[in-house]
Amino acid sequence: MIVSLTVILLCQLIGEVIVRGFGWPVPGPVLGMLILLAVLSLRGRIRKSVPEFGRALDSTSKGLLAHLSLLFIPASVGVVQRLDVLAAYGAGLVAALVVSTFITLVVTVVTFVAVSRLSGSSMDDAGATGAEEKP
Amino acid sequence: MTDQAFSLWVYLSQTPLLWLVVTLGAYVVADRISQAFGRHPLCNPVLVSVIAVALVLWATNTSYAVYFEGAKFVHFLLGPATVALAIPLYQNRRIVLRAIVPMAAALIVGSVTAIVSAVALARMFDMPRSILVSLAPKSVTAPVGMGIAETLGGDPALTAILIMLTGVVGSVMVTPLMNALRMKDWRARGFAVGLASHGIGTARAFQVNSLAGTFAGIAMGLNALVTALLLPLVLQWMVE
Known part of the structure; x- marks a missing residue:
């Protein structure tokens, strides 16, 4: 170790x-x-x-x-220092963040699947079923 | 408070030990809660832990700087954890190499979408430049995103919070959204959540499916690289 x-x-x-x-x-x-x-x-x-x-x-x-989640806590607790900024812009920030994350997820997954089909490297060809690869 | 209790408190609040224990303790409890609720994304361990630690700081009238003196040992491990992402990447190299074309396309398209959509939406709410810059790297893993925001004149602490929220929002959204879209390709599902929601999304993906988790980790690493290079250019084009 x-x-x-x-x-x-x-x-x-x-x-x-x-x-x-x-x-x-x-x-x-x-x-x-x-x-x-x-x-x-x-x-x-x-x-x-x-x-x-x-x-x-x-x-x-x-x-x-x-x-991995544990490691994000110290930086995230920094929220206590920025409550004033969040009070002023919080609603707009959260709206921007939620909509942007939604769009990003959809665009990324659709691009991946579409290009995967076009380039002939889809899951069916790869034969992977979500199991870990055995070395 | 008696003198002895007071001097004990002075000692504890000055050493890293107390806040290290509080951070780990909050996480252990939050992780158990998450387990008890069948890993429901709304019981995200980060979200629950942050609220718990913030309440402890508020109740004991402790500043963030004092807290971070202890918690920085946990924070430091973000770097080695980023390096360690090479290991699942290497173990899954055959699957990854087979998917190199869709990955490259989804990486570029997704990375630009994440930056442009966040900045465009925030501009609709008339936010000052420093806040736009702090929001722009929201989909990037915390150490990298904070560095980007600082370099470009944003506020790294605000960026850390927005990154955390993006992670939680993406983790909550991803499973129902992908099921609604009838996406069955675990590689694509994992890649999308890793790109949009970095480490928290990757942690969520590993809970659902190990192949999805691997692709999420790859997407997180690659997106950190691409965003670090693209974001200054996109901001110049959109803000200045």
Whole structure:
């Protein structure tokens, strides 16, 4: 668990250093995600020398992602500082947010399904049924 | 309050320990409530926890800055969690690669829709520029969206709240909406909610279906990337 946590934090660190060093407009953790993806693609080779690496990384990431909601609480509690802004613009903001989210969900899902049919990569062809892929 | 009780309170309110316990405790209770209601989206654990913590802060007359001193340890984990999204992405790489074309199309169309519709609607309510900028990245995961808002002259704390609300609204809407639209493709359903409602939507998608959750996580990561690049251009075009 310590090894996998170190790997994840190291990827984030490298991501932050590159993003800040070059002044890229991309968030550091997002670049870190791409770096970890590259590391995982090389995992076949790593696994031979350090067999427990892969399994530990899987369980650490499951632990982090299973309680993703928890991680949003501290920033969200910041609402207590902005009650005045919410009182002034709250109704408009909520209306804009609800309608925009609705439109975004519909447009995204329709685009995905339409292009999926056109490009011949629909679910039926893929043969996936919502089950996890077995490696 | 007696002197001893008072000095105990002074100690507790100065260390991160108390507010860390309050944050985790609120989440554990909210998660149990959500479970008891069969994961009904209106019992969103984030929404319930935030209301509970806000009430505790109000009752104890504690400032947000003091609370955040403790809660920042939880907040920090957002970064590693974003990095860890690479793991489900890698595990599902074959399904993902097969869907690369619809994903790219839905990503660009959805990302632009999310920004343009939010800013256009907010302008109808005559909101000042700083609030428009704070609303624009509402569909992006919190650490990224807050960074975008700050860079462009918005208010990151307001953005955090709007992002949270967008997450809850999307999670509440997605299952009935997708059923009404007769969408059966779990990849498309997950991708839409991850793009529109970031991590909270992704958490919801994982509760419903693991393939949907995987695509939601991918959409969240990609949308953070695309919005960070597109939003300055769209804002310039729409606001200035």
